[in-house]
Amino acid sequence: xxxxxxxxAALSVPEGENLVLNxxxxxxxxxxxxxxRQDPGxxxxxxxxxxxxxxxxxxxxxxxxxxxxxxxxxxxxAASQPGDSATYLCAVxxxxxxxxxxxxxxxxxxxx
Amino acid sequence: NAGxxxxxxxxxRRRGQEARLRCSPMKGHSHVYWYRQLPEEGLKFMVYLQxxxxxxxxxxxxxxxxxxxxxxxxxxxxxxxVVRGDSAAYxxxxxxxxxxxxxxxxxxxxxxxxxxxxxx
Numbered sequence: 001x002x003x004x005x006x007x008x009a010a011l012s013v014p015e016g017e018n019l020v021l022n023x024x025x026x027x028x029x030x031x032x033x034x035x036x037r038q039d040p041g042x043x044x045x046x047x048x049x050x051x052x053x054x055x056x057x058x059x060x061x062x063x064x065x066x067x068x069x070x071x072x073x074x075x076x077x078a079a080s081q082p083g084d085s086a087t088y089l090c091a092v093x094x095x096x097x098x099x100x101x102x103x104x105x106x107x108x109x110x111x112x
Numbered sequence: 113n114a115g116x117x118x119x120x121x122x123x124x125r126r127r128g129q130e131a132r133l134r135c136s137p138m139k140g141h142s143h144v145y146w147y148r149q150l151p152e153e154g155l156k157f158m159v160y161l162q163x164x165x166x167x168x169x170x171x172x173x174x175x176x177x178x179x180x181x182x183x184x185x186x187x188x189x190x191x192x193x194v195v196r197g198d199s200a201a202y203x204x205x206x207x208x209x210x211x212x213x214x215x216x217x218x219x220x221x222x223x224x225x226x227x228x229x230x231x232x
Contacts, residue, residue, distance in 0.1 A: 034221065036223070041228070042225065042226075043203065043223050043224055043225035043226045044155075044203065044223040045223075046221065046222065046223070089154070089155070091155075091221075099145065099157040099160060099168060099171070100145075100147075100155075100157065100205075100221060101157070102147075102154045102155040102156075103154060104153065104154040105154060
């Protein structure tokens, strides 16, 4: 059974800092991994999608890496801004099961 | 196309009533997935549907919950005789038809904004 863990559960940083969010999964036979952002009371916004054959993806100030063999992914946020404050969710799609398995998220607060 | 559309955004039901949640997938997407997010918890898979076909309902509670995706119209998640523990955010996602014969969304998921169900 696939299990996804995200650490830390919560993180508070001052504006301008670079930060790393971690995601680990127990079953390395994934098809892809997706990072989402969720604002309070809102839906999910897809940030980055990494296929199992890829090592990383970049979008603006965001960079996600994937080490499938060790069951890990990181989301790197450069030069954080207060608008980055949200919960960040990692989800993996395992080919043998037709569904995403989500981590419980990292709640990020970027302070002025 | 505005993306995956869910309605209503908020739904309040008294215990024992029925709740019907609707999801219209993105244009061109033929696969719909329902997830539930309980307060302070992560999203949990409920059911995966194609048009007129349930592919995987392993995450659905055994009683009171049902889902359908008819040939015409939105996908419906139906909860009968709601209880307080059903209060949660229900999210729908859609994906294109998978490639190469396996049910694997190569383009990732697009989620709707969710329906927040409150049972009073």
